[in-house]
Amino acid sequence: ARPLLSHALQTLEFGEIADSRLEGNYVDGEMFRLIEAAAACVRHSSAKRPKMGQVVRAFDNLATSDLTNGMKVGESEIFNxxxxxxxxxxxxxxxxxxxxxxxxxxxxxxxxxxxxxxxxxxxxxx
Structure with missing residues (x-):
């Protein structure tokens, strides 16, 4: 899931991820926020994943910086x-x-x- 989500966020191409039943009828900004939240929730390091309350707030139109925990997409895959x-x-x-x-x-x-x-x-x- 991580590579697919990362690719969608970098290219802004959501067709592979969006439910096909939507037939492309979605707001790009909302889809971006949804994919951003999903990417944050599947980080390799559980300590870097957002808490459920942070995800809910992100969907309540708050700043998505809550979800990043200082990490960029794909950064959490680096494991030492x-x-x-x-x-x-x-x-x-x-x-x-x-x-x-x-x-x-x-x-x-x-x-x-x-x-x-x-x-x-x-x-x-x-």
Whole structure:
């Protein structure tokens, strides 16, 4: 859908997208706004998609800048997985500390629980 919508917005040719039952009877400006809203709603990044209220306002003749979120048509298709992976690793470090720390903490917890279980088992035998 994204390439078709992008092409229609760039060329202002709506025939492929418009419902054939309309037989070309539509206002070009309204069709443009509809296609612009559709393009915004199918962006690759969900964070860059407009909220439903923004789409409704756009159809209520408000400025369509609400829908762009600072993005141009086709820009959201650029996806940098290396950058996103780095951001995820940074978030994990912030949330859980270093990997070594979290591993040590898990090991210490396991050892502590194991020794408590052994002490409990030994006291039951006595």
């Amino acid at each position: 997985s290396a950058q996103q992976s780095a951001e995820i690793r940074l978030f994990r470090r912030m949330a859980f500390g270093s990997q070594d720390y979290s591993t040590d903490f898990f090991s210490q917890t396991q050892n502590s629980l194991s020794s408590e279980g052994n002490q409990h088992e030994n006291s039951r035998r006595e």
